[in-house]
Amino acid sequence: MPAGAVAAQEPGDGDEDPALEALRAGDAAAGREGDRGAQGEKGHRLGFPDPFVRPRAVPPGEGPPDRPRDRERGRGPGRGHQGVHPAVPSRGRGRGIQGGRRVKEDWNDLVRDRIRKAEELRASGINPYPNDRKAGWTTAAARAAAGEKSPEELEQAAVRVDVAGRMVASRSFGKAAFVVVSDRAGRLQAYIRRDKVGEDAYSLFVKSVDVGDIVWVEGTLFITRTGELTILAERFRLLSKAIRPLPEKWHGLADVETRYRQRYVDLIVNEKVREVFRTRARIIAHIRSYLTERDFLEVETPMMQPVAGGATAKPFVTHHNALGMDLYLRIAPELYLKRLLVGGFERVFEINRNFRNEGISTQHNPEFTMVEFYQAYATYEDLMRLTEEMISGMALSLFGTTEVRFQGETIDFAPPWERIPVAAAVARHGNLPQERLSDPAFLKETALSLGIEPGKEWGPGKLLSAVFEEVAEKKIRGPAFVTEYPIEVSPLSRRNDLRPDIVDRFELIVRGREIANAFSELNDPLDQRGRFEEQLRQREAGDEEAHAMDEDFLRALEHGMPPAAGEGIGIDRLVMLFTDSPSIRDVILFPQMRKEG
RNA sequence: GAGCCCAUAGCUCAGUUGGCAGAGCAUCUGACUUUUAAUCAGAGGGUCGCAGGUUCGAUCCCUGCUGGGCUCACCA
Numbered sequence: 001m002p003a004g005a006v007a008a009q010e011p012g013d014g015d016e017d018p019a020l021e022a023l024r025a026g027d028a029a030a031g032r033e034g035d036r037g038a039q040g041e042k043g044h045r046l047g048f049p050d051p052f053v054r055p056r057a058v059p060p061g062e063g064p065p066d067r068p069r070d071r072e073r074g075r076g077p078g079r080g081h082q083g084v085h086p087a088v089p090s091r092g093r094g095r096g097i098q099g100g101r102r103v104k105e106d107w108n109d110l111v112r113d114r115i116r117k118a119e120e121l122r123a124s125g126i127n128p129y130p131n132d133r134k135a136g137w138t139t140a141a142a143r144a145a146a147g148e149k150s151p152e153e154l155e156q157a158a159v160r161v162d163v164a165g166r167m168v169a170s171r172s173f174g175k176a177a178f179v180v181v182s183d184r185a186g187r188l189q190a191y192i193r194r195d196k197v198g199e200d201a202y203s204l205f206v207k208s209v210d211v212g213d214i215v216w217v218e219g220t221l222f223i224t225r226t227g228e229l230t231i232l233a234e235r236f237r238l239l240s241k242a243i244r245p246l247p248e249k250w251h252g253l254a255d256v257e258t259r260y261r262q263r264y265v266d267l268i269v270n271e272k273v274r275e276v277f278r279t280r281a282r283i284i285a286h287i288r289s290y291l292t293e294r295d296f297l298e299v300e301t302p303m304m305q306p307v308a309g310g311a312t313a314k315p316f317v318t319h320h321n322a323l324g325m326d327l328y329l330r331i332a333p334e335l336y337l338k339r340l341l342v343g344g345f346e347r348v349f350e351i352n353r354n355f356r357n358e359g360i361s362t363q364h365n366p367e368f369t370m371v372e373f374y375q376a377y378a379t380y381e382d383l384m385r386l387t388e389e390m391i392s393g394m395a396l397s398l399f400g401t402t403e404v405r406f407q408g409e410t411i412d413f414a415p416p417w418e419r420i421p422v423a424a425a426v427a428r429h430g431n432l433p434q435e436r437l438s439d440p441a442f443l444k445e446t447a448l449s450l451g452i453e454p455g456k457e458w459g460p461g462k463l464l465s466a467v468f469e470e471v472a473e474k475k476i477r478g479p480a481f482v483t484e485y486p487i488e489v490s491p492l493s494r495r496n497d498l499r500p501d502i503v504d505r506f507e508l509i510v511r512g513r514e515i516a517n518a519f520s521e522l523n524d525p526l527d528q529r530g531r532f533e534e535q536l537r538q539r540e541a542g543d544e545e546a547h548a549m550d551e552d553f554l555r556a557l558e559h560g561m562p563p564a565a566g567e568g569i570g571i572d573r574l575v576m577l578f579t580d581s582p583s584i585r586d587v588i589l590f591p592q593m594r595k596e597g
Numbered sequence: 598g599a600g601c602c603c604a605u606a607g608c609u610c611a612g613u614u615g616g617c618a619g620a621g622c623a624u625c626u627g628a629c630u631u632u633u634a635a636u637c638a639g640a641g642g643g644u645c646g647c648a649g650g651u652u653c654g655a656u657c658c659c660u661g662c663u664g665g666g667c668u669c670a671c672c673a
Binding site for chain 1: 601604606607608609610620621622623624625628630632633634636640641645658663664665666667668669670671672673
């Protein structure tokens with residue numbers, strides 16, 4: 001990021017208080033391109049008293065005057081009363097509320113040490129949580145500014161930068177220390193010398209600042225003897241005191257449970273985890289721009305629905321008090337997106353969460369993210385080509401190649417991808433005679449021999465589908481489009497023109513897992529009503545997940561829906577493939593967990 | 598929901614055939630102005646997940662529970 005861009009937004013508007021404005025002007029000068037190398041104000045170093053405690057205008061009567069935090073609101077040293085350290089218990093375990101601050105039972109000595117440091121800072125007139133610094137530079141911008149300069153050239157250039165971030169390492173030498181600052185763009189080392197930052201600021205650093213704290217550093221860039229780009233600090237500022245210690249520097253945080261529950265810690269210490277979620281964001285951005293560029297309109301449809309439709313799954317139920325009615329968290333946006341096709345939005349998509357009240361596994365989280373998109377005047381075959389183009393293009397833009405490494409294997413997304421009918425896949429992977437796969441008796445026998453317990457209401461289509469999932473799906477390496485799904489298991493798909501028992505549908509399978517599901521949409525309102533009625537029969541026969549009747553959706557279809565094709569892609573699973581993550585919890589920031597003991 | 602495995606210091610992990618609980622990092626004290634897991638000397642830090650049982654004695658053996666992981670099942 002160009003430093004100038006950041007600096008440009010720095011100057012105050014002129015209607016703020018003078019102290020703040022002066023402060024901002026000073027900061028802006030430090031980061032502005034044209035002023036690089038200019039020396040900062042001499043003697044303007046952090047020390048006691050802290051010149052940068054930002055006076056806060058408090059309207060009279062707002063807030064009780066005795067609360068501890070009001071100490072921050074005065075100006076200069078000697079204000080208010082100090083010397084009370086209400087949150088620092090003497091020792092030992094205890095719980096209570098002292099001086100308005102809560103002391104928690106699980107705070108150990110490490111935490112107590114840090115609280116003590118924060119309280120000592122307050123007592124010295126220094127706010128341990130000031131918000132009066134802008135990071136003029138990112139660590140990456142500072143690196144870019146140094147470029148390939150030799151140590152001598154860099155010293156000559158006297159590039160002055162200021163960065164802020166979490167202090168993730170500290171190596172102290174008595175009268176000097178190396179610290180590492182981590183921000184959104186990377187890491188950068190700073191060298192803090194007593195004779196550079198001043199006696200007071202240095203002693204503050206030594207006594208009160210720990211690894212894990214958020215800090216701000218300003219100084220000029222140089223290269224150390226060992227070749228590391230470093231800020232020679234002239235000013236140093238604690239911006240936020242962390243009272244909990246970070247995990248150990250070498251092994252980091254390894255406990256899976258803690259990583260999922262306290263993702264904030266995981267993100268601080270595990271760079272790879274940050275990278276996974278950056279990749280996730282880029283994947284979603286790619287999908288959004290791909291569809292938007294092709295004239296798809298991004299929409300948002302209800303996530304709380306009176307009828308949970310568009311998929312076969314158990315929904316979560318919730319209740320609206322004022323309306324006095326139960327609502328379902330959606331299991332799919334499908335039926336609403338198709339209503340929009342009726343309404344004239346011929347190309348729509350939605351990227352958001354769906355909720356399914358089913359088990360949790362490495363492949364399933366109760367809430368998961370899908371993109372669903374619908375295109376009028378297109379068929380499922382058009383969507384195969386679109387999917388190939390979108391995902392291979394995604395791989396190219398992310399990695400510069402269509403080949404993706406996943407769990408020790410290479411997946412090549414270069415089109416075209418294999419297309420294989422369900423029955424052919426069953427025949428191939430299950431070593432079964434394909435010509436008998438339309439024989440209900442044979443299918444039932446096969447299902448039973450595989451340990452499947454067919455329901456009474458199951459027809460040949462459902463049986464074939466179950467056999468496919470048992471013997472074929474996991475073996476398909478892919479990427480492959482599985483086609484010719486039975487109409488029985490596809491209540492929303494358009495019937496094939498030549499074979500009434502199958503629909504124009506595909507599932508995208510990669511490494512044995514369903515990544516996408518797409519079909520030409522059923523737009524015959526009477527056929528759709530018949531399919532819903534069949535689903536009702538299945539439901540009455542005991543299939544909890546059979547599709548529910550949705551009269552309003554039928555009414556929409558009755559107004560005429562253009563011929564169309566639609567697709568849903570499971571974003572989480574796609575991200576797993578693209579980040580080499582074996583568990584869906586590794587690609588969801590806050591995966592669902594049981595209540596903490 | 599079932600099976601198998603796991604839970605010891607803030608973190609990463611040892612350990613006890615049942616007898617006062619260990620290391621490294623982190624913390625605290627001291628030394629150290631170009632380090633890279635900095636180094637050196639010293640100190641503190643534990644309800645051994647929770648509850649029962651067996652036992653002279655349980656962190657260890659047994660039972661139950663809680664939380665987590667993996668594999669099934671369900672599903673995308």
